[in-house]
Amino acid sequence: MAAIELRGLTKVYPGGVKALDSLDLDIPDGEFFALLGPSGCGKTTLLRTIAGLETATGGAVVIGERDVTGVQPGGRDVAMVFQDYALFPHMDVTDNIAYPLRIKKVAKGARREKAEEVGARLGLDHLMDRRPGQLSGGQQQRVALARVMATQAQAFLFDEPLSNLDARLRLEARTFLKKLQRELGVTTVFVTHDQAEALAMADRMAVMEAGHIRQIGTPVEVFQRPANTFVAGFIGSTPMNLLDGAVRGDTLEVAGCKVAVPIAAEGRLTDGEKIVYGVRPEYMAYSAGPAEGVLSGKVAIVENLGASHLVTLDVNDVLVQAVVPEGSEPAVGDDGHALPRRDRALVYRDGELV
Amino acid sequence: MTRFVLGRIGFCTLIAVLLAFFTIPLLWLVTAPFTSDPSYEVKVPDFTWDNFQAVVEHPYALPSLYNSLVLSVGTAVLVVLLAALAAYALSRVRLPGRDALLYALLLLSSIITGTAAMVPLFQLAVELNLIDSHLGLILILTGGLLPAAIFMLKDFMDSTPKSYEESARVFGASPLQIVRHVVVPLVRPGLATIGVWALANVWGNFLMPYLLLSDVEKQPAAVITYTLYTEGGQANLSMLSTFGLLYSIPVVLMYLFVSKKYGFRFHGGIKR
Ligand SMILES: Nc1ncnc2c1ncn2[C@@H]1O[C@H](COP(=O)(O)OP(=O)(O)OP(=O)(O)O)[C@@H](O)[C@H]1O
Ligand SMILES: [Mg+2]
Numbered sequence: 001m002a003a004i005e006l007r008g009l010t011k012v013y014p015g016g017v018k019a020l021d022s023l024d025l026d027i028p029d030g031e032f033f034a035l036l037g038p039s040g041c042g043k044t045t046l047l048r049t050i051a052g053l054e055t056a057t058g059g060a061v062v063i064g065e066r067d068v069t070g071v072q073p074g075g076r077d078v079a080m081v082f083q084d085y086a087l088f089p090h091m092d093v094t095d096n097i098a099y100p101l102r103i104k105k106v107a108k109g110a111r112r113e114k115a116e117e118v119g120a121r122l123g124l125d126h127l128m129d130r131r132p133g134q135l136s137g138g139q140q141q142r143v144a145l146a147r148v149m150a151t152q153a154q155a156f157l158f159d160e161p162l163s164n165l166d167a168r169l170r171l172e173a174r175t176f177l178k179k180l181q182r183e184l185g186v187t188t189v190f191v192t193h194d195q196a197e198a199l200a201m202a203d204r205m206a207v208m209e210a211g212h213i214r215q216i217g218t219p220v221e222v223f224q225r226p227a228n229t230f231v232a233g234f235i236g237s238t239p240m241n242l243l244d245g246a247v248r249g250d251t252l253e254v255a256g257c258k259v260a261v262p263i264a265a266e267g268r269l270t271d272g273e274k275i276v277y278g279v280r281p282e283y284m285a286y287s288a289g290p291a292e293g294v295l296s297g298k299v300a301i302v303e304n305l306g307a308s309h310l311v312t313l314d315v316n317d318v319l320v321q322a323v324v325p326e327g328s329e330p331a332v333g334d335d336g337h338a339l340p341r342r343d344r345a346l347v348y349r350d351g352e353l354v
Numbered sequence: 355m356t357r358f359v360l361g362r363i364g365f366c367t368l369i370a371v372l373l374a375f376f377t378i379p380l381l382w383l384v385t386a387p388f389t390s391d392p393s394y395e396v397k398v399p400d401f402t403w404d405n406f407q408a409v410v411e412h413p414y415a416l417p418s419l420y421n422s423l424v425l426s427v428g429t430a431v432l433v434v435l436l437a438a439l440a441a442y443a444l445s446r447v448r449l450p451g452r453d454a455l456l457y458a459l460l461l462l463s464s465i466i467t468g469t470a471a472m473v474p475l476f477q478l479a480v481e482l483n484l485i486d487s488h489l490g491l492i493l494i495l496t497g498g499l500l501p502a503a504i505f506m507l508k509d510f511m512d513s514t515p516k517s518y519e520e521s522a523r524v525f526g527a528s529p530l531q532i533v534r535h536v537v538v539p540l541v542r543p544g545l546a547t548i549g550v551w552a553l554a555n556v557w558g559n560f561l562m563p564y565l566l567l568s569d570v571e572k573q574p575a576a577v578i579t580y581t582l583y584t585e586g587g588q589a590n591l592s593m594l595s596t597f598g599l600l601y602s603i604p605v606v607l608m609y610l611f612v613s614k615k616y617g618f619r620f621h622g623g624i625k626r
Binding site for chain 1: 448515517518520521522523524525526527528531535536539540542
């Protein structure tokens with residue numbers, strides 16, 4: 001087990017695409033770390049550079065106190081699960097799982113034994129003689145995990161290992177993977193573009209945008225206090241309300257309404273400055289009657305979320321969303337009022353959290 | 355309507371003529387060896403084994419088939435081995451001017467074993483003391499087939515996903531291990547295709563062995579066929595047809611075997 005440290009890591013692809021721009025990152029030993037970001041932001045590139053499949057243009061990769069920037073992938077003692085699993089189609093499950101041991105020149109008997117053991121742990125015992133082509137997506141994913149586990153590497157790198165599973169299996173695999181990582185205690189870097197996955201599984205996470213890390217923190221920190229409007233808009237199953245506004249004395253003017261200054265921003269604002277007011281739909285108290293400091297408008301859309309409803313209010317031509325518990329949802333066209341929670345609302349100045 | 359019918363009739367006639375054009379020689383090939391006194395017509399055979407007896411007794415006939423085997427297997431093995439390594443490297447390593455190199459090779463290859471290079475090749479073989487030697491011939495034939503083989507195999511390798519190899523690399527496999535454990539099994543159908551193609555190519559090659567092997571005992575079947583005349587200088591049809599049948603059977607068997615064994619590709623392991 002080992003910590004992973006990236007210092008000023010830069011990757012420029014031939015042709016001039018700057019996929020990673022001077023990244024610094026510290027992942028302590030045994031942590032389950034998620035890399036989250038939109039498509040094309042450089043997640044796969046970062047993972048491949050840690051694995052050594054791409055050579056860094058600048059900066060250093062340190063795994064377990066050892067600078068491995070110039071070391072071949074095989075010498076870094078990391079194991080990787082590819083997005084497409086890359087199980088060898090001409091080998092059965094046993095041989096696939098045992099392959100890393102074959103490279104390490106472990107005797108045939110011993111490596112079969114190890115493969116059986118790991119396979120059994122992941123519930124693959126009855127599939128050991130099959131070829132990858134004869135397995136379902138979920139089973140293939142577990143074989144890929146088993147193969148990585150058999151390596152006993154210092155760190156695991158997963159590139160969207162759940163993205164090929166259907167929604168239901170994905171939830172199962174999520175829990176399973178998290179439990180497995182807990183038990184093994186191996187430092188794991190996990191790439192995903194699904195924010196819910198990152199929030200649910202990670203000990204800590206980084207949100208990336210265009211080769212930069214925009215925020216690092218625990219899922220709670222990232223969810224409750226997004227460091228900038230990019231992260232704020234990216235995290236959360238219903239996007240955060242980000243409303244243009246201005247400071248007016250000791251209140252804020254947002255979408256033509258007067259709202260209270262959030263607790264987090266108290267005393268940090270100057271009168272008259274332009275800000276962006278951010279509040280999650282989940283942190284809005286909806287009511288039919290007016291009150292002090294609410295955003296008031298007409299109900300434009302009501303969406304069913306299952307146990308709750310997402311109500312979109314038209315507040316002076318600005319759309320504001322609030323989550324309303326089931327049973328009390330309004331009808332389209334009603335007058336509605338949403339009161340932001342002062343302890344959860346945020347203020348952004350020039351895109352950065354105040 | 356009548357035009358349509360006439361058209362159909364014309365079309366079918368054309369097909370029939372074309373079919374006859376290709377089947378009649380084949381029919382001749384399987385009937386003539388079993389006929390006592392074969393001519394150029396296809397006759398119902400009287401099932402004699404005399405012709406085979408004559409071939410077996412011919413001093414050079416059967417040894418020449420063995421020579422053919424040595425030459426074609428030797429060349430095929432060499433071509434597959436070298437082409438696999440070269441194609442893998444060309445497919446995976448980015449070289450400036452790689453495609454130009456490949457096309458130039460392909461273009462030159464048709465010249466190397468072609469008629470144009472006959473004289474220089476002969477002189478080269480004489481200089482290198484490779485005249486009248488199976489090894490020399492194998493090397494020259496390999497050189498002629500390699501570019502096309504590399505070209506075809508590279509295409510094959512380009513279409514196999516890289517992540518198999520990258521996965522093996524992260525586990526610490528060396529480049530040669532990756533080729534042996536991962537690439538070769540994945541492109542096996544391609545290798546088989548190239549092997550069969552090289553084998554059949556050498557099996558049927560007349561010009562090169564005729565040019566470079568003067569010792570009758572070393573000559574392959576393709577060259578020996580050319581010597582099967584009666585004392586009168588007439589083509590010895592009973593010998594020719596029988597030898598021709600024996601000469602073609604191995605190739606047919608090989609095609610059947612290979613298409614049965616490799617006429618499939620592996621699936622799975624990569625989720626799309
Ligand atoms: N081999 C390559 N050559 C040139 N540019 C590349 C190469 N691979 C990736 N890129 C570019 O680098 C950037 C980052 O790509 P990367 O694959 O790391 O994104 P990603 O975050 O993994 O995206 P996704 O979620 O779609 O997998 C993209 O702009 C991409 O076009
Ligand atoms: Mg990716």
